[in-house]
Amino acid sequence: MVISLSSVLCQVTKSQMVKPGKGGAYNNLELAEVRRGRKRAARLRSDEKVETATLGNPVLHTVLYEEGDVVHVMNAETFEQLELGKDLVAEAARPFLMDGEDISLQSIDGEVAVASLPKSVAVRVAHTDEMSKTATKDAVFKPATLENGLTVMVPQFIQTDSVIDVNPNDGTYVGKSS
Template identity: 35%
Template structure:
């Protein structure tokens, strides 16, 4: 679907210079002289390179619509992670570097969303929040509660986060998987 350069918004996926790019930041500029343009910071979906490009309102680009499918995480096999399509039961193997550091949050049976372009996976989204157990937390130091100080803690998957002083080892907490931050105690 063709759109004008002025219609590009953050999150838009476009075809540009023979590659797939996602708009990260957009800034409409109206100079005193000449026509307005959209200054777009983009990231290549295939190799992760970044590009700053100017699109005038008369320029047209091809907007790409990605298919999103639900997959269930099954297991780790060597350097690959195996997922199952919940509709067709077909298995999909993705390299660990495709998922990145967030692979440590994967648990057996977890549902994820995979973005596909044609049949090729180009992105994966884990749940935004997960309940995890604290396996190691520093003890509370008296007098530390005067200021809003946080202490380091280690989650069951080995990820280190900062938690409030009242959180102890063995407690279950809600964690933001995108920012790697403590949200609150789990119910």
Template identity: 30%
Template sequence: MKITANEIRVGMLLEYKNDLWEVLKTQHVKPGKGGAFAQVEMKSINKNTKLNERFRSSETIEKASVEENKFNYSYDDERNYYFINTKSFEQVEIRKNIVGEKGSMLKENLEVTISFHNDDPIMVQLPNQVSCKIQMTDAALKGQTVSSSYKPATLDNGVKIQVPPFIEIGDEVLIDTRTFEYVKKI
């Protein structure tokens, strides 16, 4: 489906220069002289490279047709993650390099959204927040100001984050899967 440069949004998938690109940033620029354009930063889904492009406002770009389905995480091995469709019980395996660092947040039966392009899985989207247990953290020091003092902590999945001083070992916390940051204590 063709769209104009003004319709490009963050998170969209575009077919451009014989590759599939995810839009990371977009900015509409209207200079004092000349025509308006969209400055777009994109990341290649297949090659994992970045590209900055300028598209004139009147230019059209091909938006990739993507099918999204809900799956539950099942297990992983050395190279792949395995997911099961809860309706059809079909199993899908996805290479670990496609999932990337988000794979450390996967827990058994976690519901994720998998995007398919031409029947190939291209992206796994986790829920925005996942609950994790604090496995290790330092003791809070008395007298520290609460506003800006965070301390390091290790989650039960091995991910290291910063948490407020009142968080202790064994506490259950919500983590933002997009930024790997502490959200709140449960």
């Protein structure tokens, strides 16, 4: 969600509702300023009104390459190329900004405000240990290092060079890619 807080557009990255024993309820928000990328926190009482910004429809793009803090993407339909700051993508999902990966962009007043990756991303396992001989049919997980350098916990049957699906928002194993 994107809101206007003191005339500054901010994307809500985390929200926590708090209802203390005394006093009124409030929301603790973690925000990222859309235009500057700066992070900030806000506490809003439950009776405060906030203006929400209207986002445009998501437009599918493809990641071409990274260059420092900039990601070069291409519109899948018009082939128009854009440069985006990495700060538009959630911090946990940034390692999954690999060449050829799909990314969805939403704009406000012609300016890209939100960039999001799909719910699962196919990634090759660079290294993992062999299946444990003592593994039972219980769900036993082992660490696997992915081609982007992250380590995730995977089931015993996953081997080196397997392609798996990973949730880019929290870095968890989703399933074996088909």
